[in-house]
Amino acid sequence: MIIKPRIRGFLCTTAHPAGCARDVENQIRHVESGSVRGEGPKNVLIIGASGGYGLASRISAAFGYGASTVGVFFERPASGNRTASPGWYKTAAFTEAAKAKGHYAANINGDAYSEEIKQATCDVIERDLGQVDLVIYSLAAPARQMPDGEVVRSTLKPVGEPFEGRTIDFNTGVMRDVSLEPASDEEVADTIKVMGGEDWELWIHALKERGLLAPGCITTNYTYLGSEVTWSIYHHGTIGRAKEDLDRARKALVEPLAEVGGSAYVAVMKGLVTQAASAIPGMSIYLSLLFKAMKDAGTHEGCIEQTTRLFDTQLYGGGELRTDDEGRIRMDELELAPDIQTFVADKWAMVDESNLDSLADFSGYRQAFLGLHGFNIEGTDYEADVELEVDIDLAAGGD
Ligand code: NAD
Numbered sequence: 026m027i028i029k030p031r032i033r034g035f036l037c038t039t040a041h042p043a044g045c046a047r048d049v050e051n052q053i054r055h056v057e058s059g060s061v062r063g064e065g066p067k068n069v070l071i072i073g074a075s076g077g078y079g080l081a082s083r084i085s086a087a088f089g090y091g092a093s094t095v096g097v098f099f100e101r102p103a104s105g106n107r108t109a110s111p112g113w114y115k116t117a118a119f120t121e122a123a124k125a126k127g128h129y130a131a132n133i134n135g136d137a138y139s140e141e142i143k144q145a146t147c148d149v150i151e152r153d154l155g156q157v158d159l160v161i162y163s164l165a166a167p168a169r170q171m172p173d174g175e176v177v178r179s180t181l182k183p184v185g186e187p188f189e190g191r192t193i194d195f196n197t198g199v200m201r202d203v204s205l206e207p208a209s210d211e212e213v214a215d216t217i218k219v220m221g222g223e224d225w226e227l228w229i230h231a232l233k234e235r236g237l238l239a240p241g242c243i244t245t246n247y248t249y250l251g252s253e254v255t256w257s258i259y260h261h262g263t264i265g266r267a268k269e270d271l272d273r274a275r276k277a278l279v280e281p282l283a284e285v286g287g288s289a290y291v292a293v294m295k296g297l298v299t300q301a302a303s304a305i306p307g308m309s310i311y312l313s314l315l316f317k318a319m320k321d322a323g324t325h326e327g328c329i330e331q332t333t334r335l336f337d338t339q340l341y342g343g344g345e346l347r348t349d350d351e352g353r354i355r356m357d358e359l360e361l362a363p364d365i366q367t368f369v370a371d372k373w374a375m376v377d378e379s380n381l382d383s384l385a386d387f388s389g390y391r392q393a394f395l396g397l398h399g400f401n402i403e404g405t406d407y408e409a410d411v412e413l414e415v416d417i418d419l420a421a422g423g424d
Pocket of ligand 1: 072073074075076077078079097098099100112135136137138163164165166167247248249250293294295296297298299300301302
């Protein structure tokens with residue numbers, strides 16, 4: 026079948042298997058082109074392993090350090106004329122490339138919030154690896170099913186004050202106003218349940234109870250702070266409250282991890298186009314301006330550059346960590362550089378439909394969004410007939 030992007034709002038409902046595979050190949054190439062590395066992770070569990078920062082972390086660990094990886098994700102295989110989700114195709118490509126290099130890779134497709142998937146993952150680790158020395162938590166989910174069956178949803182809303190902003194229609198480039206009423210207390214609490222630190226803690230406790238955390242085990246979770254121009258919707262909004270909860274969870278993990286000589290970190294990553302980020306109102310304008318400024322300055326990075334730098338210079342760099350007052354590892358220093366943020370702030374009110382591609386880099390944003398789904402990836406033949414069904418050997422979970 027010949028597959029084209031089909032876009033509805035901020036969602037693309039198709040994915041291209043060959044483009045997704047090439048995207049993974051490009052990420053692997055970036056990691057392998059890095060300088061010689063010292064000691065790194067050996068056995069890694071990645072929760073949220075099939076997209077954005079989680080997939081990039083998996084690639085950095087496997088191809089930068091030769092690590093064995095266990096990836097947990099929630100993806101959809103192809104069925105009938107419907108393509109698989111991009112994370113399915115990317116995981117298939119990752120697994121094939123990892124195995125070809127002799128790196129162990131096990132995949133678990135299912136709801137990471139559930140006790141069943143936690144225990145199934147522990148079974149795989151116990152059977153095949155014994156223990157893990159790095160646990161990356163990189164889940165971004167719209168909803169969480171609680172143990173009693175109740176489904177709670179995260180919302181992207183301001184807290185305390187209404188939000189008035191603008192967003193860009195991805196297909197047409199038309200800008201429109203967005204206004205959002207402040208979240209209720211319940212919406213804030215629910216967003217914290219979905220995107221806060223509780224599930225991260227549950228994972229670490231589950232692994233520890235089964236004796237699966239290796240001595241000196243490290244765990245990291247990813248957060249975003251970003252620029253003041255997005256604070257009203259992000260940092261000071263519902264999602265920002267959930268991210269604050271990661272700092273609480275990190276502190277709560279210090280004691281249990283100390284028993285195995287381990288440590289927990291929250292790493293502040295750069296703003297990038299991922300499935301989760303594309304849903305945030307106003308983010309498209311911010312990222313278009315940010316891409317313009319960072320590309321012009323030669324400091325632009327994608328997920329793979331960020332996670333590889335995190336591993337090489339921070340987690341396994343051997344030197345002192347670059348942390349802030351909250352103890353968070355800062356990987357967003359290039360995004361927050363004064364010249365970059367001055368550019369964004371100065372241009373923020375000036376961006377309109379006529380200058381999206383001169384003042385800002387909307388086409389770069391668009392390219393990155395399509396790239397998430399395996400489209401517009403250089404070297405891919407989009408006129409070729411491709412097979413929609415691609416298999417992944419699942420160690421647990423189902424499809
Ligand atoms: P993403 O949407 O690209 O990936 C999310 C991952 O979570 C996928 O592997 C998906 O399969 C998995 N997932 C979702 N629900 C699941 C479930 N119920 N069970 C199992 N797996 C599930 O997200 P991302 O943007 O890479 O975000 C990852 C983390 O990085 C988040 O904590 C996010 O806040 C943080 N972060 C993102 C940015 C950004 O700009 N994108 C910046 C800084 C930090």
